[in-house]
Amino acid sequence: MSRFSVVHQAERHVTHLAHPCDTCAARDYSSCAPLHADEQNRLTSIMQVVGVMPHQVIFDEAEPADHVFNVKEGSVKIFKLLADGRRQITGFLFLGDFLGLTHNDSYAYSAEALTPTQLCRFPRRKLEALLDELPKLEQRLLNIASHELAAAQDQMMLLGRKSARERVVSFLLLLSNASIRHGQSGNPIVLPMSRADIADYLGLTVETVSRTLTQLKAQGLIKLLDEKQISLVKPQTLQGIATGF
Amino acid sequence: MSRFSVVHQAERHVTHLAHPCDTCAARDYSSCAPLHADEQNRLTSIMQVVGVMPHQVIFDEAEPADHVFNVKEGSVKIFKLLADGRRQITGFLFLGDFLGLTHNDSYAYSAEALTPTQLCRFPRRKLEALLDELPKLEQRLLNIASHELAAAQDQMMLLGRKSARERVVSFLLLLSNASIRHGQSGNPIVLPMSRADIADYLGLTVETVSRTLTQLKAQGLIKLLDEKQISLVKPQTLQGIATGF
DNA sequence: CGGTCCTTTGACACAGGTCAAGTAATGTGG
């Protein structure tokens, strides 16, 4: 039985895949012609809107990759596990982000909802068939993949070469920028994930994340409005810390 | 003046972009129909073969991304720098690999040759124009990007959660697998890069890389044939170490 | 051959991990 509650059977529902201009604006994409109305219809006709609750699994690493998803609302974490349970979160996904793209038979990572989330779900076979006919769509996916690749390289720099302090600050700025891209002010920022999730994203322990945050607070660089909400007091200084000055 | 020596002006030269079957086989790609002869011609007609010597810069992060490259022979490192000079190598590239793909105006990383290298060079504008007409090509690029994304996530796992020992072993196996994909035996392996490069790839210091190698040697898991050539004595055990057992 | 660069090895330091305890937030059943 399905782990999803099907919210809607396509009709008149939209996806950010079909609304390139929104997403492009939100993500700073360069080239992406909007789909025509009939192209949008073909896309939405193969799509379902599904809901998942926090901590619920969307898919597991290595299970058959039958669907591709697009975040319509909410937030998601994607991660990989080592044999002994060590975990690396490879990304936090928000409105408009994609998950499940792979050229293999199986998913390359696991995905779980952080908050109550709605996803646009596309059967992979049908989407791939559609790609052959809608080159614009393929172009968008390539753009998205390039974008994610660049983000992945930034993250490698962070994990390989930055100190705990630099990692935490980079993370805060990342969330701030993401929120700006989605039309919010970017300050204060909301953390939909736990400290453990932050730690597993930054390659640190919960304790180090916690200590680093209190240290930044003590230095007057941030303010902890509450556990899940942080205000950036000196964004300029923080920017400097994140980029290694 | 150009930093490249132009080796050949297209005529009858091939690129792995035009020979999908080779590359697919070499890379385990699932779906990639070969280009027809005339499609190949259109591709090779916009391409130049250029040569670079070891330590020579192919392009620098943040410079205008006017070309896309495909490794025809040799090996390349791509990396990012922090303000204070800390370096993270985000990939080593070999025959058939791509570099320079970005959806931004500028490159996301710097690239340098490790060994004497020949590259197929495509003017970005012309290639993008061609992509609109050859959807097969775009499909291949999307496949490649997905593949690289998966590799990037593995690398995040390595950098965020693995010990020095696990990182070095993972790296040796990575090189071994790459060499197998290119038709070699995969053992012993050849390291075209310096210890410093390995360190910057694994998020370690030169000293730690060196110490870890001598330790693995002392335990009889590898043999250092010479500084640049390593034989994997117990591949099975090494595999276990790399995956966290 | 003498110099330069790369690699290895050693001694020591420290950032961040581990273990343990305390406190605050959240959820649950009565």
Place this chain on the structure above:
DNA sequence: CCACATTACTTGACCTGTGTCAAAGGACCG
């Protein structure tokens, strides 16, 4: 709505893996 259990977060004391600094081989090169 309140006791109580559970989970999440913070803080402290201590430890260890890896970094830092220094020096000694080796390889390569003019």
